[in-house]
Amino acid sequence: MGRGTTLIEAAxxxxxxxxxxxxxxxxxxxxxxxxxxxxxxxxxxxEKINFTGADExxxxxxxxxHPETLREICALKKYLLGKKNKGALDDVDYWIWMxxxxxxxxxxxGFFSVYTLPPNxxxxxxxxxxxxxxxxxxPERRHVPALILxxxxxxxxxxxxxxxxxxxxxxxxxxLVTGSADQTPKIxxxxxALVVTSPPxxxxxxxxxxxxxxxxxxDIDISKLALWQxxxxxxxxxxxxxxxxxxxxxxxxxxxxxxxxxxxxxxxIKLETSVLKIGLKxxxxxxxVLINDQIFTKTSNCWGVDNLKKGTNTNRIILFQKDAGC
Numbered sequence: 001m002g003r004g005t006t007l008i009e010a011a012x013x014x015x016x017x018x019x020x021x022x023x024x025x026x027x028x029x030x031x032x033x034x035x036x037x038x039x040x041x042x043x044x045x046x047e048k049i050n051f052t053g054a055d056e057x058x059x060x061x062x063x064x065x066h067p068e069t070l071r072e073i074c075a076l077k078k079y080l081l082g083k084k085n086k087g088a089l090d091d092v093d094y095w096i097w098m099x100x101x102x103x104x105x106x107x108x109x110g111f112f113s114v115y116t117l118p119p120n121x122x123x124x125x126x127x128x129x130x131x132x133x134x135x136x137x138x139p140e141r142r143h144v145p146a147l148i149l150x151x152x153x154x155x156x157x158x159x160x161x162x163x164x165x166x167x168x169x170x171x172x173x174x175x176l177v178t179g180s181a182d183q184t185p186k187i188x189x190x191x192x193a194l195v196v197t198s199p200p201x202x203x204x205x206x207x208x209x210x211x212x213x214x215x216x217x218x219d220i221d222i223s224k225l226a227l228w229q230x231x232x233x234x235x236x237x238x239x240x241x242x243x244x245x246x247x248x249x250x251x252x253x254x255x256x257x258x259x260x261x262x263x264x265x266x267x268x269i270k271l272e273t274s275v276l277k278i279g280l281k282x283x284x285x286x287x288x289v290l291i292n293d294q295i296f297t298k299t300s301n302c303w304g305v306d307n308l309k310k311g312t313n314t315n316r317i318i319l320f321q322k323d324a325g326c
């Protein structure tokens with residue numbers, strides 16, 4: 001599922017979205033956007049939350065946050081986890097949790113933090129200290145409820161009533177799985193018309209490191225998750241074979257899968273070559289390979305690397321089909 005863009009677009013198109021991700025953060029990102037509350041409901045709930053009632057004080061996080069901002073973040077965490085433990089969370093709470101999780105750290109005053117990397121790439125405490133020293137910056141006061149409301153207003157601005165209705169209809173039959181994509185027994189065989197997925201590109205991304213701060217806020221022990229961090233191409237192909245075999249099982253005859261990968265190791269390894277080979281072994285018929293050559297990426301700029309020299313600069317989408325009788 002990742003951050004859920006594909007599932008939300010599927011719902012808006014009238015499809016029934018099913019999603020799977022081993023990281024529980026994905027459900028926090030996806031579920032609220034399938035059931036968005038009104039802006040007035042969000043505003044009313046924020047007014048009721050005690051943003052001064054923090055019990056936790058992780059002083060080390062002051063490299064990211066002003067003390068009063070950190071106090072509000074900890075108070076919101078206490079409120080959300082308290083309601084979760086009581087089984088009392090509703091759609092408004094889930095929405096606030098989703099927005100707050102994505103506002104923790106970033107590169108503009110719209111985030112809770114001082115200037116840092118985007119929210120899906122949380123740097124270490126040591127790295128943030130270096131960023132602060134290099135930029136001669138100290139965390140400024142950010143008002144957590146005000147920023148949540150402002151971001152909610154932006155997210156909901158273009159959502160009209162027909163779209164709300166479509167989301168509610170699609171959400172009613174949606175199904176979100178927290179688990180590994182190579183084992184989804186809760187999804188019936190021959191039931192899925194289209195699979196869209198992008199697996200880990202070998203060990204290019206450290207998902208545990210990138211999500212450590214969001215995991216703290218959501219009370220997730222990310223070190224206990226079996227996140228795929230595969231260095232060997234052979235091991236990666238074995239893992240992808242298991243995934244594509246499971247995709248073959250759940251696909252309807254005639255169903256298709258768009259499997260997005262990239263080139264890694266400075267372009268020396270082009271993963272679509274491996275995917276084509278193992279997709280055939282899994283019983284899927286290749287239809288086409290689409291290569292999107294990117295001119296510029298925000299991420300490469302954040303890291304200060306020259307585009308087209310380092311990182312992943314192309315998206316490579318392999319389209320397979322499950323033929324009838326397979």
